[in-house]
Amino acid sequence: MRLVIASCSVDYEGRLAAHLPRATRLLLVKADGSVLVHSDGGSYKPLNWMSPPCTLAEADPDEVEAELGVTAVWVVRAPKSGDTLRIRLFEVLSDSSHALGVDPGLVKDGVEAHLQKLLAEHITTLGAGYRLVRREYMTAIGPVDILCRDEAGVSVAVEIKRRGEIDGVEQLTRYLELMNRDPHLRAAGPVRGVFAAQEIKPQARTLATDRGIRCVTLDYEALRGMDDAEARLF
Template identity: 70%
Template sequence: MRLVIAECQVDYVGRLTAHLPMAKRLLLVKSDGSVSVHADDRAYKPLNWMSPPCRLTEAQVPEGTEAQAYWVVTNKAGEELRITIASVEHDSQHELGVDPGLVKDGVEAHLQELLAEHIETLGAGHTLIRREYMTAIGPVDILCRDADGATVAVEIKRRGEIDGVEQLTRYLELLNRDTTIAPVSGVFAAQQIKPQARTLAEDRGIRCVVLDYEELRGTESTEFRLF
């Protein structure tokens, strides 16, 4: 991961245009190829970003521009994030290694187990492929097939918020590059789904399912239990 704190201007050129005037910001370049621009607020949410696959080029500073560096980040659609850097306060690279992924709490982990056992909760004809389906960016909670045989990726949360939708979106972008399982649709499943998360999910074609934990527990298999 590369961390750059710089006085910079950011211009997005693509389906629309967006401009961030010159100010001090954090530029985050991750090993997955993503580039994001952060201010010292807004929690985890960047001001602008480019998701992988994309390419960062440290280009020649445009004539007439007083700048120390000029970055152009381009994605496969030809959209660009143009970052004009006036000065740099910090520039460092760090090797974080392989992340073990999110460790779910007991309820969330149990929800995954119960839903996998009763996968038709998502709809008649659904069948399980596997739990914890590993990808290059982490495990998908559940991978299954719907009644038509199409692949479905399921992200499970106790409380469904926007970050969970973003997480599932990243998984879907990656899974849909695998021709052996594509096309892959998404299901965002949680005990409670925030309105903003539902709106974002539905806008991205992701189906939302509210899970009743107690109801799923009531259908839990007792086949291998003594009591």
């Protein structure tokens, strides 16, 4: 990422025209090619920007621009639309580049990995007599989040989501079709499915019920031991 702090003016030409008069701003040039113009305010939103794919070319100012004190010009152009961002630099206060590497993305508290670990530790949340067999039970098309057995010894496949939607039910359905071909898993009866999430969309719940899959809404705080539902006054 390239970070440039400069006194500049910015003109955008495309579906509309926009002009930013001369001021000191932060210019971000990201590895994906995007260019963003920020001020020291307005929270996270840039004043103007160009999303990839786009090209950035640095040019010398023309005679008129040079007379106004422009030292360099950035021309950022989107090849498909022809939209153009023209940034005129008057004075560069700082210019630095940094290799940030691959970002792992935002990890939210309570995502599937945390829920899986907590539910495995408190497997009786699913019912009295439930016993954990293993986490990440591997099938030919991927791992089931939790494999456990109920009080009768019947195998139960548990798919865990932070937000339960139709694609999660479809995923669990495919796992169950494969697992029910295994005579060892079917020893005490057909493998049953549990679709567990902090929030389950009505359409997903309807589909799961139609396919004989039990839906369980998980209380993350209760699983962590921070919220005892039975001890609430209201």
